[in-house]
Amino acid sequence: MIGFDLQEVAKIKDAEKLLQKIACESEIAYIQKYKTDFPMHVASLWSVKEAVFKALDLQSGQISYKEIELCHKKSGTPYVLLHGQAKAQFKRLNLKKIEISISHQQNIVGAVAIAD
Template sequence: MVSVGIDLIEIHRIERSLQNDYFIKRVFGEHEIAELTGRSYPPESAAAAFAAKEAFSKSIGTGVKGFSLTEVELLHDENGAPYLLLSGKAKQIANEKRFGFSVSISHTRELATAIVIAFHKGA
């Protein structure tokens, strides 16, 4: 392990924001939007995705600077396990640091959380 980022968010904050198309396009990438749309944008899932983006930014030590939130997408594999799909400057930063990432998410009715562990690739 190299570093860790964690975030916790109140779901109602994201639920309100999901009614704003500008927010959706500014925060979620096209793959995320497709996945969330397929599930009718459940606010818990959207909040967990937002928390994962924040946790990622903390794990690389930059905060949300130098890349767009849309470049960090929380997706799920065929078994439902979450993973991060990076693009653009977020991917460039990760490659420069030679980081790979592990992500875990959880939520209740009120809160969503995500933890991202950054590790050196090949370690």
């Protein structure tokens, strides 16, 4: 299954508030390193979570944003860890892996998630 999401950075009025709402502690620590482009990185995190949500064939409110955790390999390649209901759905659908890709372009960020 595939999930795709785009976000417009300028539409985020309070990036700090959004970060607190959607991010796990590890994600907050990672993103707070960015003094510039902070809203873009928050938008990117949001986009990843929305893309994964779509790839998992969920309904709004079925899981919490914090049950999808964005991580990075040493090389910088992003990947996600699933927790709670997100992990339960992954198992329910008999999925074996979920992969993501992120892109930023000026005011637009996007993410795709492929689960199979």
